[in-house]
Amino acid sequence: MHGGHATVRLPAVDITVMVVLVIVLALFFDFTNGFHDTANAMATPIATGALKPKTAVALAAVLNLVGAFLSTEVAKTISGGLIKEGDGGIQITPVMIFAGLLGAILWNMVTWLLGLPSSSSHALFGGLIGAAIVGAGFGAIDGGVLLSKIVLPALLAPLVAGLVAFLATRIAYSVTKKKHRDGFRRGQVFTSSLVSLAHGTNDAQKTMGVITLTLIAGGFQASGSGPEIWVIALCALAIALGTYTGGWRIIRTMGRGLTEIEPAQGFAAETVTAATILASSHLGFALSTTQVSSGSVIGTGIGRKGASVRWRTAGRIAIGWVITIPAAGLVGALAAWVALGGLAGIIVDALVATVVIGGIFIYSRRNRVDARNVHVEPTVLVRPKKRGKKNKQGLPR
Amino acid sequence: MIVEWGAFFQVLLATLIGACGVVTLYSLGLRLIDSDDVRPLRRAAGIVCLVLCGLVILYGVYLVIPFFHQG
Numbered sequence: 001m002h003g004g005h006a007t008v009r010l011p012a013v014d015i016t017v018m019v020v021l022v023i024v025l026a027l028f029f030d031f032t033n034g035f036h037d038t039a040n041a042m043a044t045p046i047a048t049g050a051l052k053p054k055t056a057v058a059l060a061a062v063l064n065l066v067g068a069f070l071s072t073e074v075a076k077t078i079s080g081g082l083i084k085e086g087d088g089g090i091q092i093t094p095v096m097i098f099a100g101l102l103g104a105i106l107w108n109m110v111t112w113l114l115g116l117p118s119s120s121s122h123a124l125f126g127g128l129i130g131a132a133i134v135g136a137g138f139g140a141i142d143g144g145v146l147l148s149k150i151v152l153p154a155l156l157a158p159l160v161a162g163l164v165a166f167l168a169t170r171i172a173y174s175v176t177k178k179k180h181r182d183g184f185r186r187g188q189v190f191t192s193s194l195v196s197l198a199h200g201t202n203d204a205q206k207t208m209g210v211i212t213l214t215l216i217a218g219g220f221q222a223s224g225s226g227p228e229i230w231v232i233a234l235c236a237l238a239i240a241l242g243t244y245t246g247g248w249r250i251i252r253t254m255g256r257g258l259t260e261i262e263p264a265q266g267f268a269a270e271t272v273t274a275a276t277i278l279a280s281s282h283l284g285f286a287l288s289t290t291q292v293s294s295g296s297v298i299g300t301g302i303g304r305k306g307a308s309v310r311w312r313t314a315g316r317i318a319i320g321w322v323i324t325i326p327a328a329g330l331v332g333a334l335a336a337w338v339a340l341g342g343l344a345g346i347i348v349d350a351l352v353a354t355v356v357i358g359g360i361f362i363y364s365r366r367n368r369v370d371a372r373n374v375h376v377e378p379t380v381l382v383r384p385k386k387r388g389k390k391n392k393q394g395l396p397r
Numbered sequence: 398m399i400v401e402w403g404a405f406f407q408v409l410l411a412t413l414i415g416a417c418g419v420v421t422l423y424s425l426g427l428r429l430i431d432s433d434d435v436r437p438l439r440r441a442a443g444i445v446c447l448v449l450c451g452l453v454i455l456y457g458v459y460l461v462i463p464f465f466h467q468g
Contacts, residue, residue: 067461070461070462070464071462071463073463148400148401152400156405160408160409160412161412164409164412164413164416164417165416167413167417168416168417168420171417171420171421171424172420172423172424175421175424175425175428176427176428177428180424180427180428180431181427183426184423187423187450190451190454191419191454194454194457194458194461197458197461198461201462264424267420268416268420271416271419271420272412272416274416274457275411275412275415275416275419275457276408276412276416278415278457278460278461279407279408279411279412279415280408280412282460283404283407283408283411284401284404285401285404285405285407285408287408
């Protein structure tokens with residue numbers, strides 16, 4: 001295995017098999033990333049009727065596809081400094097990436113089932129952290145970076161977006177009279193499209209990074225080189241397909257579950273989301289799109305007189321954010337621990353994950369949400385009926 | 398823990414100006430282009446507002462696409 005100060009004990013499974021597995025998982029993660037985040041851009045135009053549900057997800061899918069091809073620069077490290085990589089740190093092996101991806105995917109599936117918007121990047125970081133702790137101990141994690149790059153921005157993102165969305169909503173309602181406000185529907189299409197495009201340029205790139213760094217680690221690609229064209233194309237397709245599939249449960253929570261959204265509010269919320277994402281990615285203070293977007297919706301709910309925010313739903317979403325990293329980390333750690341058993345362990349991991357994902361999918365059919373019933377108020381959605389311990393099985397034990 | 402508060406307040410300010418600017422322009426445009434009041438000057442001012450708003454959104458597209466501003 002790789003050298004370095006803290007040599008990872010994870011087994012040396014045939015590297016080609018491992019790299020192929022990681023690529024498949026990374027693409028599936030990209031797909032879940034797509035359907036998880038459709039809501040960020042398209043929940044409000046769907047809620048106000050500015051776009052038909054199917055049209056909205058098709059538009060978002062196309063913009064994500066285009067966005068993925070527009071921005072292909074890959075990060076130097078897989079964890080953005082969260083895990084001490086490289087000189088003096090640990091080497092993140094394909095096995096760790098495999099386990100981390102499993103954690104991220106399963107957490108994305110569980111939060112989708114619950115209709116909770118949660119950050120896919122946080123899920124990925126959580127999974128990797130869990131796997132790295134099993135592989136190399138707690139010393140592998142940079143706690144300061146975790147606080148300053150993840151925890152604090154997660155608190156600030158909804159605050160910034162919420163505050164600005166509140167003000168923007170007030171402006172929209174004080175400048176216009178009731179008879180003008182239908183015109184905001186047309187504007188919503190543009191601002192939501194901008195959010196979608198920004199998402200495509202941001203998020204597909206992350207998966208390209210994971211795959212490219214894995215190929216480099218496996219010796220299939222020169223160190224420091226950019227993503228291969230087939231990697232770019234596959235990542236773009238996976239995120240677009242995921243976006244088109246539409247995380248209808250999350251769209252329903254964001255568009256209906258938090259507050260009633262009128263066109264002027266939808267316009268204000270998406271404008272704020274776009275502005276916050278653009279400002280944060282260009283001025284060097286990274287904020288999570290999902291958290292910004294949820295904050296905007298809540299802010300616009302407070303901003304319109306007569307609207308009410310369902311704080312219980314907001315609270316559940318917040319709890320989801322808090323446990324995203326630990327939960328994905330736990331699954332990542334378990335998967336890494338099982339993977340210590342070599343090829344057999346990795347096969348067990350893959351089988352268990354397939355069964356759990358299939359189980360979540362079958363369970364979701366009981367209470368189906370799609371383009372047709374996305375406008376129905378989510379009463380049971382965020383808290384599905386409790387049927388014994390069924391829900392707990394979302395995490396492999 | 399290093400928190401870049403300077404960067405944070407820059408983001409807050411940029412968001413505030415950008416988002417409130419777009420919403421103000423678009424709202425003014427809707428208000429000024431009124432089917433009950435078709436004075437040409439008023440209508441022209443409304444169109445100017447919408448065009449300006451469109452330009453800001455295009456600037457957003459410019460920012461999103463790295464090709465335009467990274468060599």
